[in-house]
Amino acid sequence: MNEERYCHSKISMAILGTGAWGSALSTLAAANGYHIKLWSRRSCQTLTEVVKDADIILSAVSMKGVRDIISQLQLVKISPKTILVTATKGLDPQTTCTPSQIWQKAFLKNPVVVLSGPNLSKEIQKGLPAATVVASKIDGVAEMVQLIFSSYRFRVYTNHDPLGVELGGTLKNVIAIAAGVCDGLELGTNAKAALVTRGLAEMVRVGVDWGAQQDTFYGLSGLGDLLATCNSPLSRNYQVGYQLASGKKLSEIIENLEGTAEGVNTTQVLVRRARVQKISIPIAEQVHRLLQAEISPQQALWELMQRDVKAEYE
Template structure:
């Protein structure tokens, strides 16, 4: 397939004006003019007039718009960064204006679930891989875009906005996607790595949110660093097993987008998922936590999806299963952590030798 070469002077598009979308737009604005899509016209007007969004300064080279057709017409490179619950509907709205020459790098860490008629995520007992899609798979299903990638890694919005040293991974089957993304995003404080296992990288970024909620709960109970180290290490093993069942490769979980992201979100109150776990441990109800936050903690839905996938593939996932009981079956955080400390696991690392079996 012959694909159009990308222009070096066209603006870059970011679709989604949440915290991470705004920060990515500011990073891109170091290299190019940027069009930033927000659905709400009031948000568009505020960004363009006050040059501020969600507490972040908005660079002068960024123009906000609520016209998807315009952003697709003007931009050849697009970064869709919206919650997973809205990702497929966004792609359906965007699709009529996309062409095979468009290059898309998403920054969404969540699952898209398609269920049989009459079923809901609460009513269905188990989920198999055909029902659970990553965002790159949604892009490919809903559009003619060919060059697709994802952005994943330890990328807390506030630290990126403040210019702290950080790194990310751009994963794609196409080397060109990585090269274009690196050229647009890399700077003296922000390193960009490449990976060809896009599904593995996506799965690592999604599944680590489950462990981050558990880490926040651990912190909220006042447990120390020894307990956190145990949780993170066992959480990594759990991520690898479930990730492999869903089609990822172990190597993706051992890099920046896997263990790097896991360690960061399991140790930071800046992580939305960590914060959810912390507040649960302090006795707040999940419904109250959800009502009081303006951005989605992807890990909540991921716990439900991951647990049902683990059941289907008979994957040992004690952290995911126990956290599911905390979030949706009224188990207390104290009881959950006591159970996990007693869970019989006699082997430390038991997956590396199985990778090529």
């Protein structure tokens, strides 16, 4: 990797997706003096024009838009030295793969970096302090991305477990829906603490089974993101659960959300894959049944509380 190519004054970044998250990341990089080009489906410039000669391409599109973006980029001649950064949280319904796995398969020669953490976009846009994680298996690549976004209000850490970092940010959305239900039913602090703790246990169980490192889930992109998302009304996934507990229908909730609640799709994909692999995820199972309108929030609670007694750690 030629580090001279990535010196501060020469770096050009294309950010794909101008929603709240993409816009927040753009603001952070621009404040550090980096040249940023933004693209969305409503842009005047074509995708080809925006990514031309970009040293870094960052994707902040929703999970459902990832494959379409990749298909378009495959028609563009991207240098194998271009760093691809994915800031999407979700699972692909077709393959159950994570975004970074899809990016890497499509661009085998390019370095891929995962960016994920407890990053509520509206707080970042207000300039409130936050931290995140950038992860790559290639030495030096995550460090380059780290420098682009790091500032006195946004602390960036590196990690060598991109799958774990990505799964932490993805799986916590399922638990955040359950947390919203918990608060919506006014079940109290004890119940919320138990739910989040056992939710983290499910995340670890899934992540390790899928090849991630256990320690990653106790960091910012796992526990940190879980705490933020399960405790903030700014979280769309939390809002889904909270409003389900108040009696609203899922279709009505989704229609009125500002943006995508990735946890709704993630729950379906996660449960399907976990059942095949026989991974125990009781909280996610109840969230899935709730989203499918098979049970009420109260019944989901009852079934979780009535499970067989067991040791905390197996």
